[in-house]
Amino acid sequence: MILSKTGRVFQILLVVIFFSPHFSWPLFAAESAGGYRRLAGEGIAVYYRPPDDKVARQYLSWAQSFTPQPDWLGVGRLPELKIYIAPTLDEFDRLSGGRLPEWGVACALPGENLVIVRSPRIVPLWIEDPKEILWHETSHVILEHWLGPAEIPRWFHEGYAQYASRMWGIGNSLEFSVALLVGMVLPLDALAEGFPESEKGARRAYLQSYTVVEYLFSHWEKSHIQFLFRKWREMGNLDRALRISLGLTLGQFEKRWKKWAEVRYGWLKLLTSVTLIWILVAVLFITVYVSRRQRFKRRLAEMRHAESASFDSPVPGELDQAGSEDLQPPGREKSDGERPAPQAND
Numbered sequence: 001m002i003l004s005k006t007g008r009v010f011q012i013l014l015v016v017i018f019f020s021p022h023f024s025w026p027l028f029a030a031e032s033a034g035g036y037r038r039l040a041g042e043g044i045a046v047y048y049r050p051p052d053d054k055v056a057r058q059y060l061s062w063a064q065s066f067t068p069q070p071d072w073l074g075v076g077r078l079p080e081l082k083i084y085i086a087p088t089l090d091e092f093d094r095l096s097g098g099r100l101p102e103w104g105v106a107c108a109l110p111g112e113n114l115v116i117v118r119s120p121r122i123v124p125l126w127i128e129d130p131k132e133i134l135w136h137e138t139s140h141v142i143l144e145h146w147l148g149p150a151e152i153p154r155w156f157h158e159g160y161a162q163y164a165s166r167m168w169g170i171g172n173s174l175e176f177s178v179a180l181l182v183g184m185v186l187p188l189d190a191l192a193e194g195f196p197e198s199e200k201g202a203r204r205a206y207l208q209s210y211t212v213v214e215y216l217f218s219h220w221e222k223s224h225i226q227f228l229f230r231k232w233r234e235m236g237n238l239d240r241a242l243r244i245s246l247g248l249t250l251g252q253f254e255k256r257w258k259k260w261a262e263v264r265y266g267w268l269k270l271l272t273s274v275t276l277i278w279i280l281v282a283v284l285f286i287t288v289y290v291s292r293r294q295r296f297k298r299r300l301a302e303m304r305h306a307e308s309a310s311f312d313s314p315v316p317g318e319l320d321q322a323g324s325e326d327l328q329p330p331g332r333e334k335s336d337g338e339r340p341a342p343q344a345n346d
Contacts, residue, residue, distance in 0.1 A: 008276040010324070013198050032171065034049075034091075035049060036048060036049055036084070037049065037053075037056075039052070039056045039057065039060055040060075041060055041064065042064055043078060043079070043080050043081065044060060044063045044064060044080065044081045044083070044084070044326060045058045045080055045081070045082050046059050046083045047082065047083065047084045047085065047087065048064070048084075048087070048119075049085075051121075052085050052087060052119050052121070055085060055087060055119060055120060055121075057083065058118070059083055059134060059143075060083075061174070062130075062134050062135070063081060063083060063138060064132045065133060066134075066135050066137075066138055068135075068139055068142055068165070069162035069166065069217065070165050070217060070225070072222070072226065072249055073142055073143070073146055073164070078141065078142065078145055079113060080111055080113060081113055081114075081138060081141060082112070082113055082114045082115070082116045083114075083117065083134070084114065084115070084116045084117070085117055085118075085119050086116060086117065086118050086119060086122075087119050087121075087122070088119075089118075089122055089124060089282055092104075092116070092118050092122075095116050096116055100147045101109055105117065105118045105123055105133065106118065106133050106134070106136075106137050106186070107137070108137040108138075108140040108141055109141075110140055110141045110143070110144030110145065111144070112193070113141055114141070115134065115137040115138060115141065117130070117133065117134060117137070122137065132165055132166070132167050135164070135165035135166075135167075136161045136162065136164075136165040136167055137161075137182050137269055139160060139161040139164035139165050139166075140161050142164070143157060143164075144223055145159070146229060146233070147229065147232055147233050148233050149236060149238055150232050150233050150235075150236045150237070150238075151237055151238070152238075153188070153191070153192040153193075153238060154190055154191055154192060154193060154195060154209075154211070155191040155192065155212060156212070156213065157209070157210040158195075158205075158206055158209045158210075159206075159208075159209030159210045159211075159213035159214075162206065162209070162210040163210055163212075163213045163214055163217065167210075168214075170212060172207055172210070173265060175203070175204075175207055175267065176204075176207040176208065176211060176261075176265050177265045179204045179208070180261065180262065180266050181266075184204055185258075185261075186203075186204075186205065186208065188250070189252050190214065191205050191208070191209065195276070209265075211261050211265065211324075212254075212257050215256075215257045215260050215261070216253075219256075219260070220246065224245060224246060227245045228242065228245035228246060229241075231244050233243050238250060244292050264266070
């Protein structure tokens, strides 16, 4: 599986692959072959070579702490989960049968209850959390163990593995919203046997698969889904199991999922719709108009206040005359009968 949280092009592509439970794997007929050491606990065994002692203990702890979603699909139902840590690229290629690309970091063999991972020492750059990758692979094994010989579409296998291992983030939501926007969502029939070969096409297929499984587990009650799984195991076909357990054909289920996905992940489509653009333009126009009108009213009020103040102030000449009358010598006031002093004759 091509793993991505941000949708960017990775320097290293992290690929997680599962093989059919009917796939022949002679390399593991004898578990002690290859000089591997065994670290076991609570139904889980980790096989490793030095110097991966600490790595083995860490992987055992991660596997023991894993609780898939939903929790009733637990690791405890497995006879024993086996985890092989490949110490070198050549050994990883040998264990995986040479079927993985050179950038693959993990794979699952559900029929063997087996997970194979590269040692972190030989992965130059971990884009994804190694714990999440281990949980993702373990989820493949758990699902196969639950459904036994039933046919499991590829989209459900990968969607469930992502859902159970909680490999979803904001970047994934954004990327799937873009896929909805540009109409790059494929029919489920096209993803039943395999995914597109291109990196982008495969990544969109994984995201789409997650949302289908998310819809199933979030929309129906636990008892309904458990009944679906029982019928699926008994009848061997998802479409027939859906008809009996949920009263839907696979096609009807897909239509309901599409409507749900449009609501949950179609926000980007809404943001880019023509109607919304015109609404935003109208809101912007009204906002600018109201702002300019309020500014004009404030300016008009300031002009009126300034004009009123200019009318109420005295004339400069009157102000000078009034001031001269008030300026008399101290201690002397001019009486009404006072005459002016006589002037001398030449």
